[in-house]
Amino acid sequence: MRTTRRIALAGFGAALLLPLGVGSAFAADGDVNANLTPVALNGAAASGTAMVKVEGTTLTVTMAANGLLADAPHAAHIHFGAEARNECPAASDDADGDGMLTTTEGGPAYGGIVVSLTKTGDTSPASGLAVDRFDTAPGGEIAYQRGSITVEPDVAQAIVDGKSAVVIHGVDHNEDGVYSGDAMSDLDPTLPAEATDPAVCGVLMAAPSGGVAAGTGSTAGTGTSTGVMLLGGGLLAAGAGAGALAARRVRATV
Amino acid sequence: MSDHRRHDGRSRILAAAAVVLAVAGALALVLGLRGGPAEMPTSPPLAASTEGPSDAAGSPPAAAADGSGDRADPVGPGGAARDAAPTAAETAPLPELGPILPASEPVSLTIPAIGVASDTLERLDVGPDGVLPAPTDFALPGWHTRGPNPGQLGPAVIAGHVDGPDGPAVFIRLGELQPGDEVQVGRADGTVATFVIDEVGRYAKADFPTSLVYGNTTDRAEIRLITCGGAFDRSTGHYVDNIVAFGHLVG
Ligand SMILES: [Cu+2]
Numbered sequence: 001m002r003t004t005r006r007i008a009l010a011g012f013g014a015a016l017l018l019p020l021g022v023g024s025a026f027a028a029d030g031d032v033n034a035n036l037t038p039v040a041l042n043g044a045a046a047s048g049t050a051m052v053k054v055e056g057t058t059l060t061v062t063m064a065a066n067g068l069l070a071d072a073p074h075a076a077h078i079h080f081g082a083e084a085r086n087e088c089p090a091a092s093d094d095a096d097g098d099g100m101l102t103t104t105e106g107g108p109a110y111g112g113i114v115v116s117l118t119k120t121g122d123t124s125p126a127s128g129l130a131v132d133r134f135d136t137a138p139g140g141e142i143a144y145q146r147g148s149i150t151v152e153p154d155v156a157q158a159i160v161d162g163k164s165a166v167v168i169h170g171v172d173h174n175e176d177g178v179y180s181g182d183a184m185s186d187l188d189p190t191l192p193a194e195a196t197d198p199a200v201c202g203v204l205m206a207a208p209s210g211g212v213a214a215g216t217g218s219t220a221g222t223g224t225s226t227g228v229m230l231l232g233g234g235l236l237a238a239g240a241g242a243g244a245l246a247a248r249r250v251r252a253t254v
Numbered sequence: 255m256s257d258h259r260r261h262d263g264r265s266r267i268l269a270a271a272a273v274v275l276a277v278a279g280a281l282a283l284v285l286g287l288r289g290g291p292a293e294m295p296t297s298p299p300l301a302a303s304t305e306g307p308s309d310a311a312g313s314p315p316a317a318a319a320d321g322s323g324d325r326a327d328p329v330g331p332g333g334a335a336r337d338a339a340p341t342a343a344e345t346a347p348l349p350e351l352g353p354i355l356p357a358s359e360p361v362s363l364t365i366p367a368i369g370v371a372s373d374t375l376e377r378l379d380v381g382p383d384g385v386l387p388a389p390t391d392f393a394l395p396g397w398h399t400r401g402p403n404p405g406q407l408g409p410a411v412i413a414g415h416v417d418g419p420d421g422p423a424v425f426i427r428l429g430e431l432q433p434g435d436e437v438q439v440g441r442a443d444g445t446v447a448t449f450v451i452d453e454v455g456r457y458a459k460a461d462f463p464t465s466l467v468y469g470n471t472t473d474r475a476e477i478r479l480i481t482c483g484g485a486f487d488r489s490t491g492h493y494v495d496n497i498v499a500f501g502h503l504v505g
Contacts, residue, residue, distance in 0.1 A: 031469030033401065033408055035357065047357030049402045053469065062473055064354045064407035145349035145473060205400055207468030208386040212413045212480050212496060 028153065030054050030160040034202030036065055040091045041101050042171045044068065044199040048142070050166040052078070052204055057156045060147040061117060068199060069172045070140040072179055073131040075196065078204070080155060080164040081111020088165055088201035100173060102186040106198050110165040114155045117166075123149045129188055129196070142168070162205045171199045352474035353503055355405030355447055362440035363395050363412060365479075368427035370395070370414075373440075378413060386411070392418030395425065395479075401468065404439040405447035405475055405503055409468055412439075413480040416493070425481035429454060431499045437477060449477045449501035456495050467498055475503035 036048040048065025061078075068074055080086070089106035096105070116127040118134060123146075127133065135142045151159075158164055171194055174181055183193040362373045376389040376396035389396035397404070398411035415423035437449040457463055467478050478500055482493035 031465050033469075035400070035402065035406075037357070047406075049406045049408045051408050051469075062349065062351075062407065064351055066354070066356050143349050143351045143354075145351070206384070207464055208380050208398070208400070209384040209464060212386050212388050212482070 028054050028056065028156040028160040031207050032159060032162060032164075032204035033207070034166045034204045036063075036166060036168065036200040036202040037088070039101055039106070039167075039171075039198040039201050040089060041094055041099060042197055042199060043173065044171050046140070046168075046200050048168070048200060048202075050202060050204065052159060052166075054156050054160050057151055057153055058147075059115065059149040059151060059156070059159070061115075061144070061149060063117065063142065063144040063166065065137075065142040065168055065200060066140055068137040068140045068142065068168065069170055069177070069179070069194075071136055071138060072170055072195075073134045073136050074142065074168050074170040074199070075129060075131060075134050076117040076142070076144070076166070076168045077113040077125075077128060078115035078117065078159065078164050079110040079112060079167050080114045080158045081107070082158075084111035085109050086111070086163040086165070087203055088167075089198070098183075100183075100193070101198060102193060103167075103169060103196050103198055104186045106167070106201070110167060110201065114158075114164065115149060115151060117144060117146070119144070119146070129191075131195070137170075159204060160206070162203065165201055165203045167198050167201045169196050169198050170194070171197045173197070349473060351407055353505055354407050354475050355403075355441070355445060355503070356443070357403050357406060358441040358443035358445065360397050360404045360410075360412070360439045360447075361442050362438075364438040364440070365431070365435070367432070367435040368430055370424060370427075372424060375412070386413065388413055388415060389424075392420075392423040398468075402475070403441070404449070404477055405441065405445070407473075407475055409476050409478055410439075411468065411478045411480060416481045416497075425479065425497075428479055428481045428499055429456070429497050431479075437479065437499075437501055439477070447475075447503055448505050450504050451499055451501040454497065454499045456497050458495055459492070460494070462496060477501045477503070 031051065031053050033049060033051040036046075036050060038044045038046060044067065046065060046067035048063065050061065050063040052062075053060040063076070085108060087109050089101050089109035091101075093105050093109055094101055113125040113128045116123050116125060116130065118127050118130055120133050121127065122130070135144055155164075170179065172179070173194055179192045179195040181192050181194055185191040185193050185196040187196045360375050363375060364371050372393075372395055374394055376391060376394050377399050378387055378389065378396040380386055380398070380400050386398055387396075392415045395412050395414040398413070402408035402410045404410040404412070414425035414428070416425055416428065417423050431451050431454050433451055433453055435451045437451065439447045439449070441447060467480070478498055480496055480498050482496060487494050
């Protein structure tokens, strides 16, 4: 686990640098989110959203999905590939023309696994098929949140840059309610293909920048909106979660 | 692709029996923890759930990885099953995400407190410049297509003009919204997502809290209603501030 220790140290270094505003290869910060939609050809009537907060080389991932095959383990990952198209696969990615997309066939679109969204333990690509540690989607629903996920700086940067995708695997092509069928997985020949074929996918995209130009001034000065206290943004953006909320409340009463 | 290939070498750990056992164990655990439908947390959920899973889930593995020079195969069949069951119960509680609706595009917006009743919403697609455009029709609200659909987990965004060439526009009274006011978003699937306003803020556009408004700062389905406000800068032709109303889904 030498690699893990090195990554942890890198993360520590970034944490030290960030408050000083010193630019560095480790310092990637940003919020990205994805709308998870059914993967082409695979027929999952599922949807969801995923949000990733990147702070240096540490990720917090929050994700909800529904309509998945219930009570079956669903491997979920963040995918990225420097050579990939950085998008979700299309029907044209069905290399063998069998009318279904395997995880491998989606590779040219979304790349390889960079983070395994396990519920416990290791989150590296090595846990990509650790089915005992992924959500089993009771009722077809997944509600997932995990912080303190550490990644390499280049991965953190790719995520912030909107180049990664969240993929939840596990479909039910033959609609018999379980992972089954003669086709075996391209990732693990002991598993049915249904267990690993991608179900939903969404590119993690950066939030819009800045506000909205939503007025012409024709009512300016009529005082319609002056009752609302002006709040600062920069300070708030630096905080997170409860911290930001608290800061917002404090400033609102100043 | 190469990463997936790499897993082939590890497929030995996924012997079918181990998979079945582990899944059964995890399932029992999940069912045990997840009694009924999720309820809205009574305390501010940001404080409650952001901390728990992060710290709890992250610490033990990290400590193990750092402390022991040579850790056993982290995803081995027996080991994983034994490790996962007890630790999962203690360290990875299911996040409390509140009510969440499936994907379905918004088709109407009703905000009784400020007289908004629109049976159409424009699609607002973020441009190459990364900016969320305002609706082209001053009488219509628009929704941020790259964000969650209203009702899905995360911050759904609906923007509207405060005024147009002919005077007041659809969100002229947005700044009057009060905590507790209701916002109803009709959706293409026939459902209505009902949100309750938590607070209303005014932010300088030059100092816009992008993360607060669009970012991963929530762990429930929320909505942001955005319009302009503050002083009008005649030299730029724009208001200097944005008004943002924050709300969360109640059903
Ligand atoms: Cu994957």
